[in-house]
Amino acid sequence: MGGGGGRAFPVGPTDIDALRERAREIADQASIDAEVNDLIGAQLAAINARDNEKISRYLEGIREALKDQIEGVESTLFGGSVAKHTYVEGLSDVDALVLLDRADLKDASPGEVREQFCRALEAQLTHAEVANVSSGVLAVTVSYHDGTEIQLLPAIRHGERLEISSADGREWRAIQPRTFAQRLIDVNKAQGGAAVPAIKLAKQVIASQIPEGERPSGYHVEALAVRAFDDYAGPRNPKAMLTHFFASTARGALQPITDTSGQSIHVDDSLGSAQSPGRQALSGRLQRIADTMQNSRDLHDWERLLGDG
Numbered sequence: 001m002g003g004g005g006g007r008a009f010p011v012g013p014t015d016i017d018a019l020r021e022r023a024r025e026i027a028d029q030a031s032i033d034a035e036v037n038d039l040i041g042a043q044l045a046a047i048n049a050r051d052n053e054k055i056s057r058y059l060e061g062i063r064e065a066l067k068d069q070i071e072g073v074e075s076t077l078f079g080g081s082v083a084k085h086t087y088v089e090g091l092s093d094v095d096a097l098v099l100l101d102r103a104d105l106k107d108a109s110p111g112e113v114r115e116q117f118c119r120a121l122e123a124q125l126t127h128a129e130v131a132n133v134s135s136g137v138l139a140v141t142v143s144y145h146d147g148t149e150i151q152l153l154p155a156i157r158h159g160e161r162l163e164i165s166s167a168d169g170r171e172w173r174a175i176q177p178r179t180f181a182q183r184l185i186d187v188n189k190a191q192g193g194a195a196v197p198a199i200k201l202a203k204q205v206i207a208s209q210i211p212e213g214e215r216p217s218g219y220h221v222e223a224l225a226v227r228a229f230d231d232y233a234g235p236r237n238p239k240a241m242l243t244h245f246f247a248s249t250a251r252g253a254l255q256p257i258t259d260t261s262g263q264s265i266h267v268d269d270s271l272g273s274a275q276s277p278g279r280q281a282l283s284g285r286l287q288r289i290a291d292t293m294q295n296s297r298d299l300h301d302w303e304r305l306l307g308d309g
Contacts, residue, residue, distance in 0.1 A: 033239055035299050040201060040238040043306050047200050058129075058150055062142065065124035066098060099155045099162065106156075110165035110172060113154045114140055121152075137169040179260045180223070187226050191236060195229045198241035201306075205242070208307030210285055216253070216268065223257045223267040224249040239293075239302075246290035253283045 098117070105113055118135040121142060125133065132143040139151040155164045156172065163172035188195040199222055206215055216224070228248035234240055255274050257267040271278040292301055 032297060032299065033237075036239045036302050037237050039299065039302055039306070039308075040242070043204060043308070044197055044201060044238070047204060054146075054148065055150075058142075058144065058148065061125065061129075062121070062150065062152065065121055097153050097155050097164070099157065106158075108156075110138075110154075110169055113156065114165070114169075117152070117154050138165050176260070180226075183260065184222060184226055187229050191229050191232060191241075194236040194238075194241055195225060197238065198229070198245055199225045201238060201242055202245050204307065205246075205289060205305050209289055209305060214282070214285070216282060220257070220268045221249075223259075224252050227252050227257070243290065243293040246286050246293060250283050250287035250290055253286060254279045 100113065100117075105116070108116075114135045118133055118140045121140060122133045125142065129144055129146075130142060131145045132141075134141050134143070139153045142150045142152065144150075153164055155162055155175070157163070158172065161174045162176075163174050165171070166173040184196075202225065203218060203221055206221065225245060228245050229241075232241075232244060234244055253268075253271075256269075256271075259267045271282065289305065292305060296302060
């Protein structure tokens with residue numbers, strides 16, 4: 001009997017060709033991944049530039065207007081997507097929770113508070129930039145000539161509770177504005193700071209691919225992202241994170257998400273119960289985006305997803 005070693009299997013020309021083809025595929029995919037990540041990085045830089053230059057300036061102008069015109073403003077707590085660093089033009093809940101501490105408003109209704117708030121802003125904000133200030137069911141909206149809209153949500157402190165208008169605009173409802181923001185901070189930290197950039201990019205894709213009246217709100221996107229990245233253990237490059245987000249949220253959108261801030265029962269009440277037609281329609285749109293990301297071998301697919309193609 002011959003000694004030692006396992007049996008050697010012959011490798012023919014067909015096997016060698018297959019191995020070479022597989023090696024080429026791997027190299028091509030690595031090249032595409034690098035190009036996609038470069039493209040996404042450039043898009044993220046553009047998003048971040050908009051945050052710093054325009055939105056921050058508008059919010060500072062609003063803060064100054066409130067300081068000058070509304071007696072007893074205790075503080076301005078920015079609890080929306082700007083504060084959470086997830087703002088994207090076209091898909092964000094902008095974005096100020098304004099805490100008032102005035103004795104004359106202690107017994108006022110939410111509607112009365114909003115109207116006073118609206119009038120003060122109309123009197124103080126410069127009309128060179130501001131096109132309109134309007135009072136809605138929940139918030140006061142400042143509309144700018146460039147199309148930006150900033151929603152200001154008045155809040156009143158009743159004892160130890162911070163309260164905003166109920167969904168119908170008639171009563172006060174206790175909230176915890178920092179609860180969700182802290183959850184997002186924790187998830188982002190656990191993901192090495194990669195979750196917030198992925199949320200910004202996901203909002204950009206959604207704003208590009210889903211018609212305005214059918215998009216999830218910015219807050220809904222953030223809540224879906226917290227769920228998607230809570231236990232994510234994959235690569236943290238932008239392409240992988242975005243692909244995971246859309247694959248995960250296509251499933252997550254089918255179920256209601258509890259609103260931890262207390263603003264409503266669910267973040268996505270407007271979509272109805274689990275598996276509703278609205279949820280299935282949104283899920284289908286998100287899944288098609290995920291499929292494109294997972295199957296794409298062309299940089300132009302990603303340019304179109306981001307709204308550049």
